[in-house]
Amino acid sequence: MAKEDLLSLTIEEIEAIVEKVGEKKYRGKQIFQWVQKGIKDFESMTNISNTLKQALHEYSFITNVEIEKKVISQIDGTRKYLFLLEDGNIIEGVLMQYKHGVTACISCQVGCQMGCSFCASTVGGLVRNLRAGEMIDQILLMQQDFGERISNIVIMGSGEPLHNYSEVINFLKIVNNENGLNIGNRHITLSTCGLVPEIKKLAELQIPINLAISLHAPSDEIRQKMMPIAKKYSLTDLINACAYYLKKNNRRITFEYALVKDINDKEIHAQQLSQLLKGLLCHVNLIPINMVDETQYKKSTQEKIKRFQSVLMKQGIEATIRREMGADIDAACGQLRNNYINNT
Numbered sequence: 001m002a003k004e005d006l007l008s009l010t011i012e013e014i015e016a017i018v019e020k021v022g023e024k025k026y027r028g029k030q031i032f033q034w035v036q037k038g039i040k041d042f043e044s045m046t047n048i049s050n051t052l053k054q055a056l057h058e059y060s061f062i063t064n065v066e067i068e069k070k071v072i073s074q075i076d077g078t079r080k081y082l083f084l085l086e087d088g089n090i091i092e093g094v095l096m097q098y099k100h101g102v103t104a105c106i107s108c109q110v111g112c113q114m115g116c117s118f119c120a121s122t123v124g125g126l127v128r129n130l131r132a133g134e135m136i137d138q139i140l141l142m143q144q145d146f147g148e149r150i151s152n153i154v155i156m157g158s159g160e161p162l163h164n165y166s167e168v169i170n171f172l173k174i175v176n177n178e179n180g181l182n183i184g185n186r187h188i189t190l191s192t193c194g195l196v197p198e199i200k201k202l203a204e205l206q207i208p209i210n211l212a213i214s215l216h217a218p219s220d221e222i223r224q225k226m227m228p229i230a231k232k233y234s235l236t237d238l239i240n241a242c243a244y245y246l247k248k249n250n251r252r253i254t255f256e257y258a259l260v261k262d263i264n265d266k267e268i269h270a271q272q273l274s275q276l277l278k279g280l281l282c283h284v285n286l287i288p289i290n291m292v293d294e295t296q297y298k299k300s301t302q303e304k305i306k307r308f309q310s311v312l313m314k315q316g317i318e319a320t321i322r323r324e325m326g327a328d329i330d331a332a333c334g335q336l337r338n339n340y341i342n343n344t
């Protein structure tokens, strides 16, 4: 039997293991509390008997991610981390300090298969999915390193969360548990490039997380040039899935729109976008595109971005311009990892 990763399991799943080896069910909760505190060895679990520790050794292990490198912004204290997984793979995480608390941005896959033309995370393709425990450990490590409670999570590092659906759902269950990190669903944002069937599946679960859709284009034609997923699902399919999500959850959806010079940043594009989103309970987050070595895209000017915003606002679509965090350590998402891999 393959050993189970305790950090990837819910209390109920650990209870099942504990009962299988003839111990009392409540021990499951105690073990969950230890692993979710970041304890990595069974010996430190002081309220667990030696017999149970022996059984845990036999049937399970605890994920152990390590910090490989850390860069701290001199401007706003934003921290970028490279994490080393047990199989030698490298992923990225970011910690940002806001007035309303500390936010952790985590990865959900090593690399990404989706092939968006502006994104550094997809350059080497998808290596593998992360387990829920590997997502939890990124948060535990950043929290430990920073010394303050992380109150918000964004699943916006490398990878497409809805392409690693079941482990991401497990992660949401675990991170929300009051015996563990206890981060409320309303403080969690899941960002997706728009996998339509999975958006509908997620809608059915009615978990009150924030959903962000990486839209980036007002028409199928432009979106297909930027994001291969747009060839599989049209904007009509995507917007219908969002409407279904809203019907089930009644929580405002965020649309992310990275402005690229001359590609999607003209007034006509803002008009088209307003038409597309009319009537939806939503908010548009305008992002100056981060330039990635591997692509030819250029940033729109601040003036153009402001004009784009004002067209949306005039049409009644709420829009904000994302504040850049850690501008001095600004490596676009996935870029830090790529540079590291290329130079080692």
Ligand SMILES: C[S@@+](CC[C@H](N)C(=O)[O-])C[C@H]1O[C@@H](n2cnc3c(N)ncnc32)[C@H](O)[C@@H]1O
Pocket: 118, 119, 120, 121, 155, 156, 157, 158, 159, 160, 161, 191, 192, 193, 212, 213, 214, 256, 258, 287, 288, 289, 290, 291, 292, 332, 333
């Ligand atoms: C790296 S993705 C991970 C989550 C998910 N795969 C998605 O696409 O939403 C997080 C966000 O970063 C955006 N992004 C990726 N590359 C970017 C770039 N070069 N400049 C600005 N935003 C970028 C994505 O479009 C997405 O909105």
Ligand code: SF4
Pocket: 112, 113, 114, 115, 116, 119, 120, 121, 122, 157, 158, 159, 160, 192, 193, 214
């Ligand atoms: S933007 Fe998201 S979906 Fe697209 S390649 Fe990057 S990580 Fe993958």
